[in-house]
Amino acid sequence: MTRQRPLICPSILASDFARLGEEVAAIEQAGADWVHVDVMDGQFVPNLTIGPDVVKALRPHATIPFDVHLMCAPVDTWVEAFRTAGADWMTVHPESGPHLHRTLRRIRELGAKAGVALNPATPVEAVDWVLGDLDLILIMSVNPGFGGQSFLSSQLKKIERVRARLDAEGLSEVVLQVDGGVTAETARACLDAGATALVAGTAVFKGGPEAYARNISGLRS
Numbered sequence: 001m002t003r004q005r006p007l008i009c010p011s012i013l014a015s016d017f018a019r020l021g022e023e024v025a026a027i028e029q030a031g032a033d034w035v036h037v038d039v040m041d042g043q044f045v046p047n048l049t050i051g052p053d054v055v056k057a058l059r060p061h062a063t064i065p066f067d068v069h070l071m072c073a074p075v076d077t078w079v080e081a082f083r084t085a086g087a088d089w090m091t092v093h094p095e096s097g098p099h100l101h102r103t104l105r106r107i108r109e110l111g112a113k114a115g116v117a118l119n120p121a122t123p124v125e126a127v128d129w130v131l132g133d134l135d136l137i138l139i140m141s142v143n144p145g146f147g148g149q150s151f152l153s154s155q156l157k158k159i160e161r162v163r164a165r166l167d168a169e170g171l172s173e174v175v176l177q178v179d180g181g182v183t184a185e186t187a188r189a190c191l192d193a194g195a196t197a198l199v200a201g202t203a204v205f206k207g208g209p210e211a212y213a214r215n216i217s218g219l220r221s
């Protein structure tokens with residue numbers, strides 16, 4: 001089976017927050033495809049991270065797409081602000097608002113690409129009726145909230161199931177992304193299961209800027 005080259009999306013959650021602009025520029029230089037930004041509100045998940053002003057400040061430091069993972073509830077109030085700040089892709093959790101379909105439509109109306117994230121306990125069926133309204137499905141291979149957690153191999157079956165569903169529906173262009181505990185070892189299993197994009201924080205930023213290019217290519221092979 002010929003596999004397409006996976007998109008590598010470093011999560012800046014694992015970067016040096018005192019040098020965020022340089023870190024974003026360094027991962028682009030090292031071959032990253034997207035910048036993954038983890039937005040946490042201290043309510044939907046037990047951690048607090050980055051708001052729209054930080055995304056706006058970082059945007060000029062890279063030309064690759066900004067992939068903003070919104071872990072906040074209610075999420076609808078934030079979508080426009082992140083789009084204005086420079087988000088190209090926005091991914092939401094079905095549990096973070098009452099009307100997933102409306103949220104996805106709004107993201108697309110704003111001119112961004114829309115994604116849905118499935119937590120480890122969230123069934124694949126959560127996207128059944130919005131498959132035509134999304135550009136990306138994110139399989140969470142950890143519970144959201146923190147970087148550096150261990151990969152939940154139970155989620156490989158979910159990746160396979162979503163891959164089969166997308167292919168059966170003729171939606172192979174939908175990005176199938178995996179997030180959490182992705183390392184050179186677990187990356188291979190995700191790609192074998194049908195993922196087309198990998199988010200990685202710890203595995204990309206370990207070792208400092210000199211190691212980023214090597215770390216990124218290690219996830220592709």
Ligand code: DX5
Binds near residue numbers: 038
């Ligand atoms: C978890 C975040 C992930 C996380 C990945 O809530 O969505 O993007 O930063 O970090 P690692 O790769 O260290 O598991």
Ligand code: ZN
Binds near residue numbers: 037
């Ligand atoms: Zn994420």
